[in-house]
Amino acid sequence: MSAVKPETAKTPQLATLPGDDVRQIMWRFADRYDLQMLVQSVRAVARGPVARLVAEGARNTHEWTEEKNSLLEAYDSAGITSVFLEPEYGGFIAGPKNLALALAAFELAWVDGGAATGAMAGHLGLSPIHEKGTPEQKDEYMRRFSPPQPGEDRTIERSAFALTEPIPYVGVDTGVLGGKVSVKEWKEGEEPILHVEKRGRFITNMAFANFVSAAVDSGDERIKGSCMIILEENDPGIYDRGTATKKLVHQLSATSDPVFSLDVPASRIIGGYTVKDGVIIPNYSHGEIIDSVFRRTRVTVGLMTAAKLLSAVEPVVRYHRGRFRGGESDQPGSPRHQLGLQQKQDALHRLVDIWATGEASASLGFAAARLFDELDPLDHRREEIFEAHDIPAGRKAIRALASRSEPAIEYVRLAAKPEDERDQARFQELEANELVQYLTKNALADVLCPACKLWNTGHGANMMREAVSLMGGYGITEDCPGFLPQKWMDAQLEATYEGPEAVQRRQLSVTMTNEVFLAQFEEWITEMRHVAGLRPGSGACTLASAMDLWLWTLRHLLEAKDAHGVPLYKGHRQGVTFPMADALCWLLASRYQIMDLIELEEKGAENASLAEALPGYGAFYTDLCHVQAAAAGGEVARICSSLVFGYNRHPCWTTDGDRVYSDSELTVLENVMPGLCSCIVDVLDEDGSPPVKRGPCVRFDGYEPFTLRRGKLDGCLTGSRMAKDNAALALTQVTIPEALDYPL
Amino acid sequence: MATGFHIVVCGSLVPDPLQTLEPVETPSGPGLKNEMMLPSVLDPWAAHALYEAAHLAGSTSDSKVWLVSLGPKARLQQLMMNIAQKVPFELVALDGPAGGFTDAYEVAAALAGAIEKIDGLDRSRLLLFGGRSSASRDAGVTMQMVGERLGITDQFLAVDKLTVQDDGSLRVLERIEGGMYLASGCEGPPAVCAWSTGELPEPPNNPQVGMQNMRTIMPALQQAQPAAVGAEGLDFQKVEVPQQRRDTKIVKDVPAEEIAREIVEWLRS
Numbered sequence A: 001m002s003a004v005k006p007e008t009a010k011t012p013q014l015a016t017l018p019g020d021d022v023r024q025i026m027w028r029f030a031d032r033y034d035l036q037m038l039v040q041s042v043r044a045v046a047r048g049p050v051a052r053l054v055a056e057g058a059r060n061t062h063e064w065t066e067e068k069n070s071l072l073e074a075y076d077s078a079g080i081t082s083v084f085l086e087p088e089y090g091g092f093i094a095g096p097k098n099l100a101l102a103l104a105a106f107e108l109a110w111v112d113g114g115a116a117t118g119a120m121a122g123h124l125g126l127s128p129i130h131e132k133g134t135p136e137q138k139d140e141y142m143r144r145f146s147p148p149q150p151g152e153d154r155t156i157e158r159s160a161f162a163l164t165e166p167i168p169y170v171g172v173d174t175g176v177l178g179g180k181v182s183v184k185e186w187k188e189g190e191e192p193i194l195h196v197e198k199r200g201r202f203i204t205n206m207a208f209a210n211f212v213s214a215a216v217d218s219g220d221e222r223i224k225g226s227c228m229i230i231l232e233e234n235d236p237g238i239y240d241r242g243t244a245t246k247k248l249v250h251q252l253s254a255t256s257d258p259v260f261s262l263d264v265p266a267s268r269i270i271g272g273y274t275v276k277d278g279v280i281i282p283n284y285s286h287g288e289i290i291d292s293v294f295r296r297t298r299v300t301v302g303l304m305t306a307a308k309l310l311s312a313v314e315p316v317v318r319y320h321r322g323r324f325r326g327g328e329s330d331q332p333g334s335p336r337h338q339l340g341l342q343q344k345q346d347a348l349h350r351l352v353d354i355w356a357t358g359e360a361s362a363s364l365g366f367a368a369a370r371l372f373d374e375l376d377p378l379d380h381r382r383e384e385i386f387e388a389h390d391i392p393a394g395r396k397a398i399r400a401l402a403s404r405s406e407p408a409i410e411y412v413r414l415a416a417k418p419e420d421e422r423d424q425a426r427f428q429e430l431e432a433n434e435l436v437q438y439l440t441k442n443a444l445a446d447v448l449c450p451a452c453k454l455w456n457t458g459h460g461a462n463m464m465r466e467a468v469s470l471m472g473g474y475g476i477t478e479d480c481p482g483f484l485p486q487k488w489m490d491a492q493l494e495a496t497y498e499g500p501e502a503v504q505r506r507q508l509s510v511t512m513t514n515e516v517f518l519a520q521f522e523e524w525i526t527e528m529r530h531v532a533g534l535r536p537g538s539g540a541c542t543l544a545s546a547m548d549l550w551l552w553t554l555r556h557l558l559e560a561k562d563a564h565g566v567p568l569y570k571g572h573r574q575g576v577t578f579p580m581a582d583a584l585c586w587l588l589a590s591r592y593q594i595m596d597l598i599e600l601e602e603k604g605a606e607n608a609s610l611a612e613a614l615p616g617y618g619a620f621y622t623d624l625c626h627v628q629a630a631a632a633g634g635e636v637a638r639i640c641s642s643l644v645f646g647y648n649r650h651p652c653w654t655t656d657g658d659r660v661y662s663d664s665e666l667t668v669l670e671n672v673m674p675g676l677c678s679c680i681v682d683v684l685d686e687d688g689s690p691p692v693k694r695g696p697c698v699r700f701d702g703y704e705p706f707t708l709r710r711g712k713l714d715g716c717l718t719g720s721r722m723a724k725d726n727a728a729l730a731l732t733q734v735t736i737p738e739a740l741d742y743p744l
Numbered sequence B: 001m002a003t004g005f006h007i008v009v010c011g012s013l014v015p016d017p018l019q020t021l022e023p024v025e026t027p028s029g030p031g032l033k034n035e036m037m038l039p040s041v042l043d044p045w046a047a048h049a050l051y052e053a054a055h056l057a058g059s060t061s062d063s064k065v066w067l068v069s070l071g072p073k074a075r076l077q078q079l080m081m082n083i084a085q086k087v088p089f090e091l092v093a094l095d096g097p098a099g100g101f102t103d104a105y106e107v108a109a110a111l112a113g114a115i116e117k118i119d120g121l122d123r124s125r126l127l128l129f130g131g132r133s134s135a136s137r138d139a140g141v142t143m144q145m146v147g148e149r150l151g152i153t154d155q156f157l158a159v160d161k162l163t164v165q166d167d168g169s170l171r172v173l174e175r176i177e178g179g180m181y182l183a184s185g186c187e188g189p190p191a192v193c194a195w196s197t198g199e200l201p202e203p204p205n206n207p208q209v210g211m212q213n214m215r216t217i218m219p220a221l222q223q224a225q226p227a228a229v230g231a232e233g234l235d236f237q238k239v240e241v242p243q244q245r246r247d248t249k250i251v252k253d254v255p256a257e258e259i260a261r262e263i264v265e266w267l268r269s
């Protein structure tokens, strides 16, 4: 401890790493003590028993061992198992639970992604029942899943979700089911008994799951289409858990390839069924159920990777600072002693990038989780709302809904205006209209969920590699503090399961063209310009310009054709649609990061314990936002330029030679209009031969709106590297704890 | 007739021990660098007292536990998100500084005043618990003074074990030097017990308990009265920290004997 010294610093400095009070404000749970307690409770498990297992090398086995199994009890007693449950079934959080699950997964993945996956997979198995189950199914399985209440003598039942099948069946494409359901016995007036044949591949929690939600297709003309069905370990037939998957990652979750050959009553069809003309018609296809399940759980996965990135900051700073301490020439107090590798700019800049990515992905993920909390009450009453607004059921709904997007767009426009500048009566009318609210929120959720899953995990995995490389050789050993190399590998699984990147890109390429979403996106451009006026250093202007460029490009691509006259923006042209989806993710993450900065600065002032530190956090987060907005701008510019020009034919000397001036022509022209020559790039020699290159340079006729936007965006990067330097400086000054609060 | 105990535990927050603690001069006197931002924990000795209190209350019917905490309100709220999940209690909060430069006399006065105001507290059944010491305010006298102010003269100041005998009397083991215990008998409440480490581990978090506690904790925090305990008017001419060397070392797979040997070596050097 040093002697007392006066605090002399004048400019706001980042004093400490952000603590709970900062996070509660940024991620909007400052007024939710149920969630704040959940965070503490999960953290104690993550940094206690989970971390100890990892440190002891429990990840070095594929099998589900006793010690790994002991984690289940730790999850139960800390309330992690019951987060998902309604209070009537022993849960402690009332209302939608997306943010709660997101926070729980974030805390666990801060230490170990496998623990997070294992804890969440139980919820995944139960989700189909929660989302679409009949009241009886919900009652039965929620109760079995819940921790025993006082006086009850039973153990908690655990669940798994079995969709993926051995090759050549379900993987990324979930349509081609190999699992089959047929009628085994159907006595007059009785419930049919069904026979299920299903093989699973890579099914999480299978080592101990007591029941499974399995996706199967009809293998019988007396059953229509596909469904999800509940299989129990004591059903007659084979319930083979299969051998453990030899995973290189997430070893604290149990994964295997199970085989089921079971007889079950038809009442196990999730969501129930009707019988028409002697045919069992499930109320929901497997596709409908997995859509409604994954759109929620994928957000949680995105947050796991965000947690890894943010968890890397402290160990990297500590390693860098202490790198040269204790050496022969080491002098305590010297810059080399104090800063170590932090004396090197590159080490700092790379950590700034990692931190900025972590912040942006957390902001995006938590925003998505909150949105689902808002959407849930509407979504669960969707059929009722549709009926009230004369939207037909089934496939016809899609067309009918498209025709209702206008009032939703109108609502978006009105909502973006100040109260005194809009037709308030109309605004309130639309706000009270549940269909409008559903369409608006749903359009956004359809984008935010895949964006968060795709970008957080995919780009996050790349950035985890950066974090690992900042730890040098240590970074690829089991002894690396913060388990960074394990987290790097784990991130790749997060990018893969619950729908790999291709699935997310595919979904985005459709949902991001929804006009109700695009109207919101357009309003955000204006909003970001406004933010830039108030917070010039935040990169909001850069972001607005990048958003504008992306939007122009999308609208262009939707109409444009390639050099062969073939339309560009089509489902099979993943070379066009997928990069645009990627580009959008960068923009969204950066936007939500800036929104969280604003929230922190506005609400932080109300928190007495933050008063002193707030200016420092504000300054640092402003710089981080700027860094991230510039990175997003760069990605977007690169992608948009390559798509706008990349499908055009390059001009060549033979067909486009007439656009080229000869040397002598130019001399004449220069006399008429001095200075003209400086604009000319292609000049024929005196003997008429073209310069040695592929052809005349490309002209931008018709692309002025693009080149203007692109030029503007480039200019908008002004100041972004200064911001990075500032953030780097802050990394050298921030106080970190003496040691990590979980074992090595 | 009610037979259970009314146990009041005095305890507040201290900075998390993993943090880097650096004394600095602040506009309101000496303090710790980034004091308001450092994550905090319940003062370890007070925490032992709280766990012992909950255990005793749980095994003696008709008993109840209060936690009286004097600290910055916003920090106390953060602390509660963790502590409230451990054991059932009712919070009485006082809003004031809880750093190393408060005055034990003023603190004792504020705590005693707050305890006197607790609704429904039966002083004849009162066991006043607290820490024998504090991780940041180590005068070691606060509990004594609170007891005196409340007129409780049976005081035990380094308790490791408290047993309720069949006849309702208390048997108390207190730590004394040389690894010995002083065993005392006491007819019954009211009594003061300032705890050493006790015998109980930290209970795991249970959000159900937390949700139950929060019903009274949040209002208590909102109603927290300000307490002036910052030794106002006092002029610190010079502040010195004890000569201290702090070496943090993370080890893995090292047996306890080896760790003990290293610590002895370190002390000797």
Ligand SMILES: Cc1cc2nc3c(=O)[nH]c(=O)nc-3n(C[C@H](O)[C@H](O)[C@H](O)COP(=O)(O)OP(=O)(O)OC[C@H]3O[C@@H](n4cnc5c(N)ncnc54)[C@H](O)[C@@H]3O)c2cc1C
Pocket: A121, A161, A162, A163, A164, A170, A171, A172, A173, A201, A202, A203, A204, A205, A247, A250, A255, A493, A496, A497, A498, A499, A500, A501, A502, A574
């Ligand atoms: C540890 C672990 C746990 C898992 N847990 C579960 C679980 O609990 N339940 C469950 O049901 N499943 C689970 N899975 C399965 C997981 O969801 C699948 O592995 C994943 O969906 C990918 O399927 P696949 O492996 O068959 O890849 P494939 O379908 O073979 O795809 C491979 C790659 O091909 C490309 N590709 C494929 N199709 C397309 C396309 N249409 N367009 C563009 N590119 C395409 C993509 O690059 C894709 O990543 C788990 C997997 C692992 C590894």
